[in-house]
Amino acid sequence: MDGDIxxxxxxxxxxxxxxxxxxxxxxxxxxxxxxxxxxxxxNNVLSCFQRSRTRRGSTRYMxxxxxxxxxxxxxxxxxxxxxxxxxxxxxxxxxxxxxxDSNYSxxxxxxxxxxxxxxxxxxxxxxxxxxMNARKxxxxxxxxxxxxxxxxxxxxxxxxxxxxxxxxxxxAGFFLDVNDITGNDTIRxxxxxxxxxxxxxxxxxxxxxxxxxxxxxxxxxxxxxxxxRNPFFILNSAYDTYQFDHIFVPPSADPxxxxxxxxxxxxxCSPSQISILQGFRKKMLTALTTFESSRNEGxxxxxxxxxCQSELxxxxxxxxxPTIHNKRPLVIGTLGEKLPKKLTALIxxxxxxxxxxxxxxxxxxxx
Numbered sequence: 001m002d003g004d005i006x007x008x009x010x011x012x013x014x015x016x017x018x019x020x021x022x023x024x025x026x027x028x029x030x031x032x033x034x035x036x037x038x039x040x041x042x043n044n045v046l047s048c049f050q051r052s053r054t055r056r057g058s059t060r061y062m063x064x065x066x067x068x069x070x071x072x073x074x075x076x077x078x079x080x081x082x083x084x085x086x087x088x089x090x091x092x093x094x095x096x097x098x099x100x101d102s103n104y105s106x107x108x109x110x111x112x113x114x115x116x117x118x119x120x121x122x123x124x125x126x127x128x129x130x131x132m133n134a135r136k137x138x139x140x141x142x143x144x145x146x147x148x149x150x151x152x153x154x155x156x157x158x159x160x161x162x163x164x165x166x167x168x169x170x171x172a173g174f175f176l177d178v179n180d181i182t183g184n185d186t187i188r189x190x191x192x193x194x195x196x197x198x199x200x201x202x203x204x205x206x207x208x209x210x211x212x213x214x215x216x217x218x219x220x221x222x223x224x225x226x227x228x229r230n231p232f233f234i235l236n237s238a239y240d241t242y243q244f245d246h247i248f249v250p251p252s253a254d255p256x257x258x259x260x261x262x263x264x265x266x267x268x269c270s271p272s273q274i275s276i277l278q279g280f281r282k283k284m285l286t287a288l289t290t291f292e293s294s295r296n297e298g299x300x301x302x303x304x305x306x307x308c309q310s311e312l313x314x315x316x317x318x319x320x321x322p323t324i325h326n327k328r329p330l331v332i333g334t335l336g337e338k339l340p341k342k343l344t345a346l347i348x349x350x351x352x353x354x355x356x357x358x359x360x361x362x363x364x365x366x367x
Contacts, residue, residue: 009121010112011093012048012057017118020066020089021129022074028084032126032134034156035072035089036141036148038172038308042095043193045104048111051095062091070309070316071140078317082138086130090122090145097148097219100198113198119152123159134160139168142308143242146173150221153230169233170221171310172240177220178283180253181276187247191219222287225297234288234299235310238281242307248280266305 011017024031039056042048051057072087073079094100094115104111123131131137139156141149153168160166180186195218217223225232249259262269269277281303291297302309309315 006117006121008112008114009117010114011059011118012042012052012095012111012113013060014110014112015059015093017093017121018059018062018091019122019126020068020091021126022068022072022087024084024086026084028082028086030130030133030135031082031085032131032137033071033082033085033087034137034139035087035311036098036139036145037089037092038141038143038145039092040095040144041097041190041194043190043197045106045111045197048095048104048113048197049109052111055093057093057095059091059093062093069313070311072311073313078313080317085138086134088122088126090119090141092145094118094198096194096198097144097151099148099151099218102197102199104197115198119148119155120159123156127159132161134164136165137167139166140171140310141173142171142311143173146170146308147175147219147221149173150224150228150232151218153228153232157230167231167233168228169235169310171235172237172242172306172308174221174234174236174284174288175219176243176247176280176284176287177217177222178248178280180247181249182253184253186250186252188217188220191217195219222290225291229296232297234291234297234301236284236299236301237304237306237309238284238301239277239303239305240284240307241305244277244280244305 009017042051042057048057053061055061055063066089068074068087068089069078071079071082072089074083074087076083090098092098094113096113096115098115098119100113100115101117102113104113137156137160139149139153141147147170149168149170150173153166156168157164157166175187175191177188221234245263249263254260259273262273285301288299288301291299304315306315315321
């Protein structure tokens, strides 16, 4: 980043934050795509210390050059909607979806939980580089970055002129508040520890501030989304592999490895395991149904056994990428000049349940 870095705008290990920028051109020169990098979380001092010694917690271990593919590609054939926009990848080095605002010191080492300030510093650095004059801005992200999109969607519009069209898209960031197969609330316990460690409550939507119960669940989009005012689009798999491996069937719920063959190869799943997976899919669709009739939210929920689809060329825009009635639903339709204040759903959840046909996972579809 250019300019002086504040001592409170640091990665876990104290290194400065970073981003990659590829300039737009032609008709996209005034449009911006901001993409949060994903990469999980750390929820205690030990895991955050270990993370600070990797590229997930320090820019010292990051590559100076980054390959832009999928939604970030500059190829008009492979990314016809955003190829000529200003495309930015915000590097992830705080371990709490760009939401922390505290630090830890034991006299031996210091951990900087400053994700919220990193986010703000990057935006402030981009403003004089053209972001201040943006006509359209799409804030997006994958996985932990997709969750960051939920947390910071409204904050971005507050940092830009009122004339700027700001919309948001989360890819694989709709982490479900659901018990694992043994009935334990594994993911809620994990996210609560992240929130408490990094004081992420300061970073969530201000409308949640008076509700302590919701503050402790700010990492679950099903509770956060109703408070978001900007138009929002959700791209997610109903069989998200990360949630399958770490939320629904985490290692703690499968100590004997009974699910390991199924996780490695879907063809090895037993009929009962397939039935359980379909139950998880149903819970996902039920949670999303709440937003089905909203004029401010849209969604594309497929049955691919995948995690993050917008950054990979094969799943973002390819010959065999997911389709609906032989058409690839593209987000650009929600960013047109005629839709400045709402995000039109490309397809409703009820339609997905009835008629979605994809090559990814046909034998798991419920019709």
